Amino acid sequence: MEQLLSELIQLSRSLGSDATLVWAGGGNISIKDGQGGMFIKASGTELGRMSRTRGWRKVNLNQVLGLLDNLLSHKPNAGRAKQGLLDSCCDTLADVTMPSIETFFHALLGRCVVHLHPVAVLPYLCSKNGYNHLKRSLSPKFDFHRIDFRGFGVVTAGQIQRRIYKKKLKLLSKTHIFFLSNHGVIVSCQSAVQAKTIVQQIMNRCEKHLPQTILVRTAAKDKMMETAANLQSARSHCCDSLANQITVPVKSLQTPKGVMPQKKWFEGIITPEELTYLRAGILWLPNDHPNTLKKHIHSHFRKTGLWPAAFYVCRQGLFVSESKENLPLYKKVFAYYLQIRGRAMQMGGLRPLARKRLSGEGL
Ligand SMILES: [Zn+2]
Numbered sequence: 001m002e003q004l005l006s007e008l009i010q011l012s013r014s015l016g017s018d019a020t021l022v023w024a025g026g027g028n029i030s031i032k033d034g035q036g037g038m039f040i041k042a043s044g045t046e047l048g049r050m051s052r053t054r055g056w057r058k059v060n061l062n063q064v065l066g067l068l069d070n071l072l073s074h075k076p077n078a079g080r081a082k083q084g085l086l087d088s089c090c091d092t093l094a095d096v097t098m099p100s101i102e103t104f105f106h107a108l109l110g111r112c113v114v115h116l117h118p119v120a121v122l123p124y125l126c127s128k129n130g131y132n133h134l135k136r137s138l139s140p141k142f143d144f145h146r147i148d149f150r151g152f153g154v155v156t157a158g159q160i161q162r163r164i165y166k167k168k169l170k171l172l173s174k175t176h177i178f179f180l181s182n183h184g185v186i187v188s189c190q191s192a193v194q195a196k197t198i199v200q201q202i203m204n205r206c207e208k209h210l211p212q213t214i215l216v217r218t219a220a221k222d223k224m225m226e227t228a229a230n231l232q233s234a235r236s237h238c239c240d241s242l243a244n245q246i247t248v249p250v251k252s253l254q255t256p257k258g259v260m261p262q263k264k265w266f267e268g269i270i271t272p273e274e275l276t277y278l279r280a281g282i283l284w285l286p287n288d289h290p291n292t293l294k295k296h297i298h299s300h301f302r303k304t305g306l307w308p309a310a311f312y313v314c315r316q317g318l319f320v321s322e323s324k325e326n327l328p329l330y331k332k333v334f335a336y337y338l339q340i341r342g343r344a345m346q347m348g349g350l351r352p353l354a355r356k357r358l359s360g361e362g363l
Contacts, residue, residue: 004031008039009050011114011192015199016047020119023333024277027116027184030106031192036061037090040106042097057099058091064107072158081154104157108164109188110171114195117184117273120206122340125181126270129348134179137209142202144177149272149353156180177202182271182353211346213254213339216261218317224249227288231311231319234293239307242321250318250331255342261312265341268352269304274337275353278330280304282337285313310334 008031015021015029027047030040038059041047045055067084071077085099100106106113124130124137131146138144145167147159160178163169169176171188175198178186187198218224232247255261266284274281283300285292300308309330311319318338322330344350 004033004039005052005056007031007112007192008056009052011112011196012041012047012050012055014196015114015116016050019329019332020336021199021203022047022116022118023329026273026277027114028100028102028106029115029195030103030113032061032111034111038064038103038107040099040103042095043100045097053093054095054097057089057093057095057097059085059088059099059103059107060090061107063088064103068104068107068154068157068161071154072161076154101153102156104153105160105186108157108161108171109186110174110176111190112188112192112195114187114199115184116199117271118203118206119336119340120203120210121179121185122271123210123343123347124206125179125183126340126351127344127347127349128351130344130351131179133209133347134206137205138202141205142177144179147178147180149180149182160186182351211256211343213256213342214258216253216255216258216317218249218251218253219315224317224319227313227316228319230288230290231293231313231321234290234297235307235321237294238297238301242307245309245321245323246327247319247321248327248331250320250335253318253335254339256346259342260315261338261342263314265338265345265350266312267350270337270341270344270350270352272353275304275306278334278337279306279309281308282310282312282318282334282341283308285311288313288316310337312338 008029012029025044025046028041029047030038032038038061039056040059042055042057050056067088071081082098085103089099102115124134145163150159175189187195189195189198228247228249236243263284266282269275269281283296285296297308309321313319318334320331320334341350
């Protein structure tokens with residue numbers, strides 16, 4: 001157990017501390033003990049902060065697989081899935097955090113399973129022609145399975161389970177890569193060392209074939225500060241609780257060929273992460289007039305039920321509103337998302353998530 005846990009912690013910290021691979025509570029990693037148990041990241045915790053005493057759970061594999069079959073044969077139910085996962089835990093941790101809601105597909109796959117949401121992979125998974133580009137970037141070295149996004153956890157595991165049966169996949173002896181549209185990558189292999197190498201190779205190939213990005217010219221510093229202040233006051237005007245978040249311009253924006261972002265780059269929501277963490281994407285604003293700001297902020301709230309946290313003001317640049325401690329990370333992630341959207345535009349245009357997939361609930 002000691003050695004398995006060290007393998008899991010080392011891999012989780014190493015991949016989880018790289019914000020281009022995963023950030024905040026996203027992504028998950030697991031290792032099976034070969035005796036019916038599996039160590040997996042705990043729900044909502046950060047991969048990069050896993051330790052011996054927190055951030056993971058050990059589950060009974062048979063129990064998880066039985067639960068999955070049971071959930072798939074009825075209408076998926078979030079409450080039963082969560083309680084069932086908690087009941088499947090067989091460690092002695094004082095912590096009662098639930099295992100990741102994505103535990104189900106981990107249980108179906110090989111000894112070591114890594115699931116990430118990499119910046120270099122998302123443009124392929126969020127665009128109309130992305131899969132053709134992905135094939136060109138990865139072949140002949142890597143073959144992969146494509147799974148269409150239908151929600152998290154139980155439903156995704158059901159889709160992967162069908163693929164395993166249909167293709168008679170050998171999971172204990174072979175490496176398999178799955179790409180989940182609008183979501184991320186899953187690598188199923190035999191060890192943490194192997195997983196790390198494969199993730200690195202996929203990232204290098206994906207990065208190499210992406211349209212190059214260069215710095216975009218943003219408005220002058222004074223103008224950016226004035227717009228940030230206007231946004232801050234428009235948000236406070238819309239909702240009192242937003243007043244303690246700070247609005248700042250994001251410097252060093254990069255887009256393909258350094259082109260100025262256009263309105264169509266910001267249509268829809270392209271990943272579940274954009275919905276849950278990033279408050280439903282980046283809001284495009286034609287100008288920084290106070291009335292325009294208020295009108296667009298309200299309309300975003302009406303459409304999504306969320307107050308926007310990132311704004312692209314036409315011919316000026318990107319602005320982010322967040323609490324002081326979250327700002328450094330959010331600035332980085334919103335700038336990545338602008339890059340992802342710009343690169344996806346060069347692969348046949350964006351393929352946003354369908355509205356009916358936006359209900360969340362982790363199913
Ligand atoms: Zn995920």
